[in-house]
Amino acid sequence: MIATGVIVEYNPFHNGHLYHIKQSRELTDADIIIAVMSGHFLQRGEPAFVDKxxxxxxAISNGADLVIELPYAFATAQASDFAKGGVLLLDALQCDYLCFGSEQGSIDPFLNTYTLLEEQNASFQQFIQEFVKSGLSYPSALNKAYQALIPDSNAQFVDLSQPNNILGYHYIEAARKFQTALKPTTILRKQAGYHDPVQEGTTIASATGIRQAIYEQQDIEHVSGFLPSASFDLLNEWSQGNQPFASWTYFWPYLRFTLLRLTPGELKEYAEVTEGIEFLLLEAAKECTDFISFMKKVKSKRYTWTRIQRMLTHIFTNFTWSQLKSMDTPRYIRILGMNQNGQKYLSERKKSMSLPLISRAASSKEPMLLQDIKATDLYMLGLGKNKMGLDYRIPPIRI
Amino acid sequence: MIATGVIVEYNPFHNGHLYHIKQSRELTDADIIIAVMSGHFLQRGEPAFVDKxxxxxxAISNGADLVIELPYAFATAQASDFAKGGVLLLDALQCDYLCFGSEQGSIDPFLNTYTLLEEQNASFQQFIQEFVKSGLSYPSALNKAYQALIPDSNAQFVDLSQPNNILGYHYIEAARKFQTALKPTTILRKQAGYHDPVQEGTTIASATGIRQAIYEQQDIEHVSGFLPSASFDLLNEWSQGNQPFASWTYFWPYLRFTLLRLTPGELKEYAEVTEGIEFLLLEAAKECTDFISFMKKVKSKRYTWTRIQRMLTHIFTNFTWSQLKSMDTPRYIRILGMNQNGQKYLSERKKSMSLPLISRAASSKEPMLLQDIKATDLYMLGLGKNKMGLDYRIPPIRI
Incomplete structure (x- = not known):
């Protein structure tokens, strides 16, 4: 039984994701597709559009056999930790392959880049530090350091200015560094750029573009062409129930209250908040009455939009540097959903898996899991919902 | 020039308050009435009905000449600290008299009680501790200890089961203990019990009763008989502007979010939160979807409703035990408003006052003042208002 893993957010699930699952299955001749998926807060530091x-x-309606939650500590982390969490979970789940979408589309350049940067790691780290000191954001510094190390930009190496290539690089890094048995493969992402808006006459659009279109038009009909029908129906059901699609704009009153309640000294304890920016966060929260003006006020060359949003995510959910540092590797396999195929796989393998399986959060005191549960509660409050502790109550989805 | 001080909340200002000001002026032959008034959070641990x-x-439209803010640290504290803050401010303002309303109505029993409890302080404290250990709330324990010390309940001593008598006792205690020059006087409160509902055919009702009637009827017309016209007009103006009257019920979404965001370990750092109750607070916040159910779940014989509300106030405004302990006595005289008479008094006396006068909060780093400013901001967010830092912008009211 060949198991292939994918690391995903599905925010929301669209035709590009469907293509990714199908291609992953075909390319690796997989009997089962296991998706490790983020919970209620995502890698770009945002609340998920709809709940997990x-x-x-x-995901299950569109070809995934088993969906496992990527714990908050990894789902909201910078690329290398996000990748590490996903890769270690897939390895614990005994996957044979990891298949990721990339702008590159073939695996060899990733492996070449990994080998190059491993061999020249000392210079690479030194370059990055210098560029960060000169005022660049970390992703820009990393890319510039990398450019300085490759003799010519050619097809032997991967272009690390592309967001999915960066993630892909970190998947390979994690798979090698932790000596997993995962065989990494990649497929070419069949879509416009990561952040591009939706375009008529096409069937593939980025999740960012789809969300943007829905927020702007306050209606989902006109994005139906970009979503598999099961996905569209679920979004439709969500909005029929008068549930708002989550966003920082929607959560802003709680975020602003939380910021203004804290002192600068407290703010800098939260994960990803680096010294100095706490004053700016407070000043902007005082002045700005909506999320976008707030972000524009805080944004600088020094920090990416995404990085600032990740700080806000950690402030919102009360997640500190010290918690982040104590949560190095995944500690459980939390099942969000499965079909019969997924269930069969679990029954066969569960005894030999290296991490405990969790179907429903019980009275665990595991801090990593408690943070997932807290993230759910605060996400639900942000949406104006009243029921707390859903992680204790909702069993794995079975379709 | 005789100056008489009153310590008040005016939540809202009603006919009983008007009577108190008039009687205070008459009784002490005062040229000027100075009111030390709480800001946006009150001694019973509640947000103020309307802003300060x-x-x-x-207050100024109804006979007060000068209104000074009782800082948050005292305004939201237990009776003895509330009294201390008010008394020390009136003394710093060089008042000749302090005149308070009481169920007792004459000053001698207060002085007798004070002398008795001073002389027998050791036994008094021991009794209180024993009663608290046996499971009584602090106010009940205090009253029971007191009952054990007086030979017979007679007119020589004041009845300390009455809320305004308790406050009065603490005024005298503070005035004596800090060797102030204030001469304490009292008048009989001309109204039904502290918490009694409004009754037709009368003109005096408790502030609690008036607020309750407005919350319940969603309308202020039917309480007009209990309010001086200036007070009624201001409440009317407030509600015409579609501004909600503040309450925990209204602030509940923010309070609940704040509670559920915190850990038990963090909760017990907040002022008045004593070991053990933090778990109950969290459990109740998870289960209960409105403030009253929440309170009913948390309430026990051990803690008064008021005490629990004070904990919530401190959690809401991020005010810790360590801050509370560091704020022993008032550090400034913050002017909220005055008439010409009040202004003249200030001009004459300001040079000899023992605390700095503040008209508008400037870029002070005084922690006591920063907490007043934070309390205003969070109160305004609770009401759904967007303008922050009003303490920096609004000059003293002049009428």
Missing amino acids: WTRTRM | WTRTRM
Whole structure:
């Protein structure tokens, strides 16, 4: 039984994701597709568009056999930790392959880049530090350091200015560094750029573009062409129930209250908040009455938009540097959903898996899991919902 | 020039308050009435019904010449600290008299009680501790200890089961203990019990009763008989502007979010939160979807409703035990409003006052003042208002 893993957010699940699952299955001749998926807060530092159970339904309705939650500590982390969390979970799940989408589309350049940067790691780190000191954001510094190390920009190496290539690089790094048995493969992402808006006459659009279109038009009909029908139906059901699609704009009153309640000294304890920016966060929260003006005020060359949003995510969910540092590797396999195929796989393998399986959060005191549960509660409050502790109550989705 | 001080909340200003000001002026032959008034959070651990500037207008329109803010640290504290803050401010303002309303109505029993409890302080404290250990709330324990010390309950001593008598006792205690020059006097409170509902055919009702009637009827017309016209007009103006009257019920979404965001270990750092109750607070915040159910779940014989509300106030405004302990005595005289008479008094006396006068909060780093400013910001966010830093912008009210 060949198991292939994918690391995903499905925010929301669209035709590009469907293509990714199908291609992954075909390319690796997989009997089972296991998706490790983020919960209620995502790698770009945002609340998920719809809740994790709805996104699990989308995944299983569209070809995933088993959906596992990427814990908050990794789902909201910078690329290398995000990748590490996903890769270690897939390895614990005994996957044979990891298949990721990339702008590059073939695996060899990733392996070449990995070998190059491993061999020249000392110079690479030194370059990065210098560029960060000169005022660049970390991703820009990393890319510039990398450019300085490759003799010519050619097809032997991967272009690390592309977001999915960066993630892909970190997947390979994690798979090698932790000596996993995962065989990494990649497929060419069949879509416009990561952040591009939706375009008529096409069927593939980025999740960012789809969300943007829905926020702007306050309606989902006109994005139906970019979503598999099961995914569209679930979004439709969500909005029929008068549930708002989550965003920082929607959560802003709680975020602003939380910021203004804290002192500068407290703010800098939160994960990803680096010295100095706490004063700016407070000043902007005082002045700005909406999220976008707030972000524009805080944004600088020094920090990417995404990095600032990740700080806000950690402030919102009360997640500190010290918690982040104590959560090095995944500690459990939390099942969000499965079909019969997924269930069969679990029954066969569960005894030999290296991490405990969790179907429903019980009275665990595991801090990593407690943070997932807290993230759910605060996400639900942000949406104006009243029921707390859903992680204790909702069993894995079965379709 | 005789100056008489009153310590008040005016939540909102009603006919009983008007009577108190008039009687205080008459009894002490005062040329000027100075009111030390709480800001946006009150001694019973609640957000003020309307903001402090509106309540200042009410006070000056009804006979107060000068309104000074009782800092958050005292305004939200237990009776003895509340009294200390008020008394020390009135003394710093060089008042000749302090005149408080009480169920007792004459001053001698207060002085007798004070002398008795001073002389027998050791036994008194021991009794209180024993009663608290046996499971009584602090106020009940205090009253029971007191009952054990007086030979017979007679008119020589004051009845300390009455809320305004308790406050009065603490005024005298503070005035004596800090060797102030204030001469304490009292008048009989001309109204039904502290918490009694409004009754037709009368003109005096408790502030609690008036607020309750407005919350319940969603309308202020039917309480007009209990309010001086200036006070009624200001409440009317407030509600015409579609501004909600503040309450925990209204602030509940923010309070609940704040509670659920915190860990038990963090919760017990907040002022008045004593070991053990933090778990109950969290459990109740998870289960209960409105403030009253929440309170009913947390309430026990051990803690008064008021005490629990004070904990919540401190959690809401991020005010810790360590801050509370560091704020022993008032550090400034913050002017909220005045008439010409009040202004003249200030001009004459300001050079000899023992604390700095503040008209508008400037870029002070005084922690006591920063907490007043934070309390205003969070109160305004609770009400759904967007303008922050009003303490920096609104000059003293002049009428």
